[in-house]
Amino acid sequence: MTEKEIDNRFSKFGTVSFTGLTRVNDFIDHLQQGRVLGTRCRTCGARYFPPRADCCKSLDSDMEWFDLPSIGTLLTYSSLSYAPAGFGEDLPYTIAVVDFGSVRVFGRLDRSLSAEKIAVGLRLRTEVLKLPGGRVSYEFRMLS
Numbered sequence: 001m002t003e004k005e006i007d008n009r010f011s012k013f014g015t016v017s018f019t020g021l022t023r024v025n026d027f028i029d030h031l032q033q034g035r036v037l038g039t040r041c042r043t044c045g046a047r048y049f050p051p052r053a054d055c056c057k058s059l060d061s062d063m064e065w066f067d068l069p070s071i072g073t074l075l076t077y078s079s080l081s082y083a084p085a086g087f088g089e090d091l092p093y094t095i096a097v098v099d100f101g102s103v104r105v106f107g108r109l110d111r112s113l114s115a116e117k118i119a120v121g122l123r124l125r126t127e128v129l130k131l132p133g134g135r136v137s138y139e140f141r142m143l144s
């Protein structure tokens with residue numbers, strides 16, 4: 001019996017990865033190439049972020065990747081003084097939901113953004129982050 005090779009690329013995502021095994025591991029390869037992608041259902045057009053391998057609307061798995069639109073709008077945010085286990089050293093940071101029109105994306109705001117500049121409606125873009133240890137993530141930054 002041969003041992004099947006385990007595809008755990010997702011364990012490289014973010015500061016702490018809670019999900020090592022998924023069917024959307026190509027997300028990590030795209031991040032390493034500097035692209036933030038979601039998935040779109042070829043049957044009904046539904047878009048997903050985080051990416052999904054299955055569509056909950058048409059109940060099938062005929063999905064394709066798409067690049068997030070380049071500019072989004074800050075929909076809501078929360079600045080954290082306390083963090084979940086594993087994220088304490090990242091404090092303080094701000095989590096946010098950004099509306100990219102066809103899809104809404106959850107993530108962190110650029111830490112260098114001062115609190116006075118953060119406001120609902122702010123125009124933002126995603127930026128891929130290369131973290132220590134070969135880990136990758138993304139964050140939202142103001143348009144330069």
Ligand SMILES: [Zn+2]
Pocket residue numbers: 041042043044045046055056057058059060
């Ligand atoms: Zn669908």
